[in-house]
Amino acid sequence: MEHRKIIHVDMDAFYASVEQLDNPELIGKPVAVGGNSQRGVVAAASYEARKYGVKSAMPSAKAAKQCPHLIFVQPRFHRYKELSAQIKEVFFEYTDLVEPLSLDEAYLDVTENKIGLNSATLIAKEIKQKVKERTGLIASAGISYNKFLAKTASDMDKPDGLYVILPVDAEEFVAKLPVHRFHGIGKVTAEKMVMAGIFTGKDLRKKSLEDLKLRYGKSGQYYYNICRAIDPRKVQPTRDTKSVSAERTFEDNIYEWEDVIEEIERIAHISFERYKKSKAEDGHTITIKIKYADFQQITRSKTEDQAINEEEVYVQVAKSLFTEQLLNEEGIRLIGVGISNFKKDEEPETPSQLTLEF
Structure with missing residues (x-):
């Protein structure tokens, strides 16, 4: 397999760092982006908040208990997108093979x-410097010959990290790496391992x-490959939308069936509007997600033979997926509605076993 030169750039505590950038009074203080309810x-x-165990996806109530002086700020996605566009402009000054993940x-x-x-190391240094000069934000970068190793490397020396995994060192590096540090091995799977x-x-x-x-x-x-430092995936400059x-x-x-149906209808309209604004076409599968008060989650899906491009059909299919049997005495805390199985979808490529020359 031909060795590539791959850089993974990851902005450090991006949303929180943007808030500290725009409001200097927040610098050096524990900040959480999200609703304080x-x-x-x-x-x-922010990294100051992470010292108290505060992390993304944590309930705000729990975060406030762990860090009583935590400062909550509402997210401003328009601002994050604005700075993200500036950062990507830096990337494209070096290559057109840029695959945004978020x-x-x-x-x-x-x-x-x-x-x-x-x-690639010098390029990564230049990118980090330009991003800082143009946006005031700090990035970490990982450099290696494949995506798995580059992604892993970017997380090794945060914040403001620059970490390189050379081909000659890769197998030994991966051999010593704890399974919970493997990108692609989630918390539950790591615990089972x-x-x-x-x-x-x-x-x-x-x-x-x-x-x-x-x-x-x-x-x-995939696990068989990455524990041997093998990852044949290419950097894909264009990514097809898989779901909206x-x-x-x-x-x-929410406890009552009528209330749930009303909310599904409201959310389905929002989801359909996003679908029509996206580049996705001719979706066939509607899915609803239900999360109960105890955080247990279920999904229900239906696939139509004909593409779902009419809003009325979209909403009706979504509503039909919820039945009274899905009600829970503890109540429902979250509802989601989405569409997938688009015209351009293809089966994901399965990495094949490869032998690398070192």
Whole structure:
């Protein structure tokens, strides 16, 4: 497999850092971006807040208990998008092979770049410096020869990190890496691996491909590859939309069927509007997501033979997916509605086993 030069750039505490940038009074203080209500959720936390265990996706009430002097600020996505666009402009000065993952992170393939610089590390340094000069924000960067290693590297020395994993060091690096640090291995899976005696990449490497597929299904192939520092995925400068959705968390739990149907209809209209504004076309599958007060979550889906492009059909299908049997005595705290299975969707590429020359 040909070695590529991949950079993963990840902005440090992006939303919270933007708020501190725009309001200097917040600098050095624990900041959480998100609603400060019983139903609120932390969208991002500053590094000062993280010292108290505050992190993204944490309920705001729990975050406030862990850090009583935590400062909550409402998210300003228009501002985050504005700065994200400026950051991406920096990326495109070096390569057109930019794969954004979100507003605050992206992969760059700089194997062949616009400035003719052979060193990916020097390019990453320049990018970090330009981002800081133009936006006032700090980025961390990981550099390696594939996406998995570059992503892992960017998280090794945060904040303001710059970490390189060379091909000659990759296998040893991965062998020592705890499984919970592997990008693509979630918390629950990592805990199951530890229970099975798999603590590091070295332990994972002892498992056969057949065993990993049996234990973890389609993900088994991916785990087999990454514990050997193999990741053949290319940086994709264009990413097809896989789903479009909208959801709402309620201040008070919903208990009655009529109220749930009313909310599904309201959210479905919002979701459909986003669908029509997106580049996605001819969706066939409608999905509703229900999260109960105890945080248990279910989904229900329906796939139509004909593409769903009429708002009335979209809303009616969404409403039909909820039945009285899905009501819960503890109530419903969140409802989501989305559409997927678009015309251009294709089966995801499954990484094949490869041998790298070192």
